[in-house]
Every structure is written in structure tokens, then in C-alpha cells.
Amino acid sequence: MIVIALYITIAMVTVAALLNVYRLIKGPDAPDRVLALDTLYINAIALIILLGLTLGTRMYLEAALLIAVMGFVGTVAMAKYLKRGSVIE
Amino acid sequence: MLDRLSFPQPWLSLTLFITWQFLSDGISGGSAVLGLILAWAIPQITQGFWPDPPAFIKAWRVPAYLLRVVWDIVIASVEVARLILSPRPARPAFVCYPLELEHPLAITILASTISLTPGTVSADVSDDNKLLLIHALDAEDDQTVIDTIKTRYEKPLLEMFQ
Amino acid sequence: MNPYAEFAICLLLIIGGAFTLIGAIGLARLPDFFTRLHGPTKATTVGVGAIVISSVIYFSTLGQGIGIEEFLITAFLFMTAPVSANFLAKAAMHLKVNTTENTRGHPWDQ
Numbered sequence: 001m002i003v004i005a006l007y008i009t010i011a012m013v014t015v016a017a018l019l020n021v022y023r024l025i026k027g028p029d030a031p032d033r034v035l036a037l038d039t040l041y042i043n044a045i046a047l048i049i050l051l052g053l054t055l056g057t058r059m060y061l062e063a064a065l066l067i068a069v070m071g072f073v074g075t076v077a078m079a080k081y082l083k084r085g086s087v088i089e
Numbered sequence: 090m091l092d093r094l095s096f097p098q099p100w101l102s103l104t105l106f107i108t109w110q111f112l113s114d115g116i117s118g119g120s121a122v123l124g125l126i127l128a129w130a131i132p133q134i135t136q137g138f139w140p141d142p143p144a145f146i147k148a149w150r151v152p153a154y155l156l157r158v159v160w161d162i163v164i165a166s167v168e169v170a171r172l173i174l175s176p177r178p179a180r181p182a183f184v185c186y187p188l189e190l191e192h193p194l195a196i197t198i199l200a201s202t203i204s205l206t207p208g209t210v211s212a213d214v215s216d217d218n219k220l221l222l223i224h225a226l227d228a229e230d231d232q233t234v235i236d237t238i239k240t241r242y243e244k245p246l247l248e249m250f251q
Numbered sequence: 252m253n254p255y256a257e258f259a260i261c262l263l264l265i266i267g268g269a270f271t272l273i274g275a276i277g278l279a280r281l282p283d284f285f286t287r288l289h290g291p292t293k294a295t296t297v298g299v300g301a302i303v304i305s306s307v308i309y310f311s312t313l314g315q316g317i318g319i320e321e322f323l324i325t326a327f328l329f330m331t332a333p334v335s336a337n338f339l340a341k342a343a344m345h346l347k348v349n350t351t352e353n354t355r356g357h358p359w360d361q
Binding site: 001002004005006008009010011012013015016017019020022023029030031032034035036038039042043045046049050052053056058061062064065068069072075076079080082083 | 252299323327334339349
Binding site for chain 2: 269270273274276277280281282283285286288289290292293294296297319320322323329330332333334336337340341344350351355
């Protein structure tokens with residue numbers, strides 16, 4: 001039963017990631033693209049956790065944690081760049 | 090000299106220490122030493138960026154507030170999900186919210202809470218810390234949004250910080 | 252495996268996947284930037300939170316210990332989601348992104 005639920009969830013998160021890519025390509029403004037990237041990394045975390053569940057190992061959680069930290073820094077840097085024109089003043 | 094050896098932000102230091110123990114897979118001698126160094130160094134380096142600590146926080150009110158916020162986050166997600174899936178167009182609005190809170194930390198907590206809960210994202214604080222600009226996804230009128238936030242979130246925060 | 256735990260894991264997985272998908276649908280479908288901001292900050296964060304909780308239950312019933320990384324991931328996501336939303340909203344107001352016609356009120360000048 002868990003295997004079926006896992007496959008359904010992986011399918012749903014993959015479709016979600018594809019929708020984010022659609023928004024990433026379509027735009028229309030720069031903040032929209034940054035928002036799409038932000039959502040995309042959160043979906044990547046979900047996919048990595050699901051991969052870890054499928055393979056029955058906890059090794060991948062470290063990677064998910066790193067993506068969570070780095071993705072946030074990336075989003076903030078890009079938003080700051082859009083607002084100010086530079087990241088570090 | 091003594092100033093340099095102290096922990097100016099005891100709660101921040103404690104949080105950093107515990108988080109480091111979590112990150113390094115259980116407590117060992119090495120992680121404890123490194124955690125202590127981090128818990129000392131990071132508050133020292135970031136000292137200039139912290140606002141003055143509030144005079145008094147009623148810490149026993151924090152868990153109840155957190156529980157309410159977590160519950161509201163779940164409700165908020167269901168509401169936003171229903172709105173996204175429903176065919177009728179949303180009624181977005183920018184609402185200016187008059188702040189009663191004065192301390193910067195309290196305003197930050199309120200703004201974060203608003204961003205995570207029912208249909209609202211906080212967008213900006215005015216320079217004099219008196220107004221908060223909120224974007225609501227689906228609002229009938231501004232006053233309902235303001236009243237809900239006032240009774241549900243700002244009242245408990247006011248009690249906590251005074 | 253304990254049937255209750257199995258049921259809870261399946262339920263949380265499906266809920267998490269559904270919320271993540273709904274957040275992405277919101278991102279793709281809603282009319283302007285400020286309304287799109289709502290999907291990822293709420294639905295996606297809760298979706299990943301539910302998936303993480305199911306992972307905690309799964310590995311603790313397998314006897315691999317209670318995951319601390321999972322809690323760190325959830326805590327971090329819930330702390331950072333409002334902050335990045337706020338930064339993006341400020342950037343969008345600075346760039347004067349278009350809003351849909353039926354928006355009441357208007358953003359401040361940056």
C-alpha cells in the first residue's frame with residue numbers, strides 16, 4: 001500500500017515541478033521567475049525525501065537539508081538583487 | 090575584555106548550540122566543543138545587527154501562540170487550496186494595517202505569522218513602524234481582514250511583549 | 252508493519268503531494284504576481300511538511316531512530332517561507348509589477 005501511495009505522490013510532485021518550470025519559462029516578470037525557482041527548490045526537497053523513502057535510506061536527508069538552506073539564501077540574494085541592483089552593498 | 094567572553098544573546102546561543110548538536114548526528118565531545126565555539130562566535134559577530142532585546146517576554150504564552158499558528162497554517166492552506174481550485178476569480182486587495190505593536194521583534198513575528206496564515210502575505214512595513222502593508226488573496230472588505238488579524242494574532246503578541 | 256502507521260504514512264503522503272500540486276497549480280493559474288505569491292508560501296510549505304512527517308513515521312516504525320534532520324528541514328522551511336515571500340513582494344513592488352484589474356488598494360512606492 002505504501003508503494004502505491006509513494007508512486008502517486010511522486011507523480012503529483014513531478015507534475016507540480018513541471019508547472020513551476022512552465023511559470024519559470026513564461027514569466028512574465030523577473031519576480032515571477034524567482035518565485036518559480038523558489039517553489040522548484042522546495043519541490044526538489046520533497047522529491048529527495050520521497051526518493052529516500054522509496055529506497056529505504058536516510059542518507060538523502062542531508063542533501064535535502066542542504067538544499068533547504070542554500071535555496072533560501074539563493075532566493076533572498078536574487079530578490080535583493082532585483083530590488084537594489086546589487087547583492088552586497 | 091569580559092564583554093568579549095560573554096554570551097550577549099543567551100537564547101540565540103542556546104538555539105545555535107542545540108541545532109549544531111542536531112546537525113552533527115548526536116552529541117559527542119567534538120561536536121560539543123565546536124557547538125560552544127559557534128554559540129559564542131556567531132552572536133559576537135552579528136551583535137551589531139540585532140535590535141535591542143525586549144524588556145520582558147512572557148515566555149509561558151509562547152507555546153499556546155505557536156499551537157494556534159500551526160493550526161491556522163493548516164486551515165489557511167486548505168482555504169488557499171480551495172480558492173485556487175475554484176473557478177471564480179479571486180478578489181485580491183492591498184490592505185494597510187495599523188500596528189499597535191512597537192518592538193521590532195514583535196512586528197517581525199506578526200509579519201511572519203500573517204504571511205503563513207489565511208490568505209494574506211505581509212509586503213512591507215512603513216518607515217515609522219506604524220503601518221503594515223498586507224496583500225490579501227481573497228478579501229470582501231478591508232475591515233474584516235484587519236479585525237481578524239487584530240484579535241487572533243496581535244492581541245496575544247501584545248500580551249506577550251508587555 | 253503496524254497497519255495504523257502504514258495508513259497514516261499513506262494518508263500524509265497523499266495529502267502532502269496534493270498540497271504541493273495545488274500550490275504549483277496556483278502558481279501557474281492565478282492572474283498576477285501578488286496572488287501567485289500565496290500558493291508557494293502556504294500550500295507548498297504545508298505539502299512538504301506533510302511528506303516530511305510521513306518520512307519521520309516511516310523510519311521510526313522501521314526502527315531507524317527518530318529523524319532529527321526531518322524536523323530541522325520542516326522548521327527551516329516554515330521559518331524561511333514568510334521571509335522569502337516578503338523579500339519577493341518588496342522586489343515586485345520596487346519593479347512596479349502589474350496587478351490584476353480587480354485588485355483593491357495599491358502597493359506603496361519603494
